[in-house]
Amino acid sequence: MKVLVTGGAGFIGSHVADALLAQGHEVVVFDDLSTGRRENVPAGATFVEGDLRSEADVDRVFAEHRPDWVSHQGAQTSVSKSTREPLLDAAINVMGTLHVLRASVRHEIQRLVFASTGGAIYGEVPEGERATTAWMPQPISPYACSKLAGEAYLGAFSSEFGLPTQILRYANVYGPRQDPHGEAGVVAIFSQRIHGGEALRINARKEAGDDGCVRDYVYVGDVVAANLRGLRGELDAPVVNVGTGVEATTKQIALGLARALGKEPEITFGDRREGDLERSLLEPGTGPDLVPLDEGLAQTAAWFAERSGR
Ligand SMILES: NC(=O)c1ccc[n+]([C@@H]2O[C@H](COP(=O)([O-])OP(=O)(O)OC[C@H]3O[C@@H](n4cnc5c(N)ncnc54)[C@H](O)[C@@H]3O)[C@@H](O)[C@H]2O)c1
Structure with a gap:
């Protein structure tokens, strides 16, 4: 398969890219290097520098590389920055995700996996309990709001356009x-x-x-394994917690x-x-x-x- 990994120069995305290459897939990394690093991009991957906020940049990488699968890891990931700059956070995490979804429909990709947050979306988890995906999200930060909005758009695109999607809510990845x-x-x-x-x-x-x-705290290797299963369509629910x-x-x-x-x-x-x-x-x-x-x-x-x- 040919796989587009947005945010593939970052921490988690680069590990996803490594694992996909190791399994014989072709990988295209799309990243603006704002927090990611060029040296994180594996040698076997094609690197395209671009900004999720630009629909033209996003559409171009789909048009030129024609991916089968999309692993959408690229995001503004800082909770405190989202509080200081909520518009920037929404521009990348909401509008950027919409750009990826629109291009995914336009270019008929087979499956999209979205990196969401279990660490922020549920709010406080009372003593003695664990958050399940049946819980009503309680986003407190703008970051949690923008990730929840991304999830909602995935649901809409999946029912409206039949786009196969998988939401992964990560715990604290290390x-x-x-x-x-x-x-x-x-x-x-x-x-x-x-x-x-x-x-x-x-x-x-x-x-x-x-x-x-x-x-x-969940190890990045376990998050990568969940991503690969998500891309292959092997997870049994549309929204899955990735934690321990x-x-x-x-x-x-x-x-x-x-x-x-x-x-x-x-x-x-x-x-x-x-x-x-x-x-x-x-x-x-x-x-x-x-x-x-x-x-x-x-x-x-x-x-x-x-x-x-x-
Ligand atoms: N690390 C965690 O504990 C954790 C927990 C929950 C969810 N997540 C999610 O997992 C994903 C990966 O996070 P990470 O920890 O690897 O963070 P990271 O900052 O290392 O990776 C994010 C990548 O996105 C890129 N990016 C940011 N803005 C961009 C833009 N406008 N256009 C193109 N690329 C852009 C960055 O350069 C970076 O390479 C994110 O979606 C994040 O919200 C992470």
Whole structure:
């Protein structure tokens, strides 16, 4: 198959591209390199630089490369940026997704997989519970709103034009190549800081000094596996959670990484960050052989160690 991966120069998209190539598919990456990096694009993929906000750019890549499948990973991914710049967030995540959907219909693609967010779309997940896809979404940030709008448009295009689509709601994804310079992606941030001999700050869940927020950390390899199954049409529901159902606090992540690296970083405690959900946990919709947290942290730490040694 020929597969168009939008956002394929980014963290998750580049792993999806790698896996597709390894399975013998042809891959075209479309990305504006705003947060992605050219070096993340696998050597075997064709790279097209373009902006999701431009319908002409999007249509051109479909017209020139005629993909069979589309993996739509490209997005404005920062929750805090969406709060500061909601119009930009919507331009990329809502209008950009519409451009991809319109081109997918026009060029008669066979299936489209959409990267949505289980980490943000459900809002607070009460103690003792896991969010299921039957829950009514409770988007709090503009980012969660724009992803939910993207999902709704997928539903409309699928019923209106018969476009086969698959929505994947990712939990907190971590692994090699995640950008450690943003304000999210705590595994990448902590890995980088441990290598730099810097302290790790745990932002409070409620009050400074607690173990931090609870999240569902899913290894990027498991997210890639869900994407491949989604593209092949093997998932049994149109909306699927991609998480582990296992909760971890920020402190557990700090200790797990320190253990994996055999280091004892200083740990400091910060206040609660405005807008942070206290607890997010998904009822997993894929599996069952998911990478355990300790193993995933060890693989991620090893990748950052190798990179910092370069
Ligand atoms: N990382 C997570 O924990 C997580 C969780 C839930 C959902 N997601 C979703 O998964 C997808 C991939 O996220 P990621 O973590 O790899 O982030 P990322 O920032 O590494 O990847 C996003 C890619 O999209 C590209 N992009 C951004 N704006 C663009 C534009 N206007 N035109 C073309 N390309 C553009 C970026 O350059 C980047 O390569 C996103 O849709 C994100 O919303 C990620």
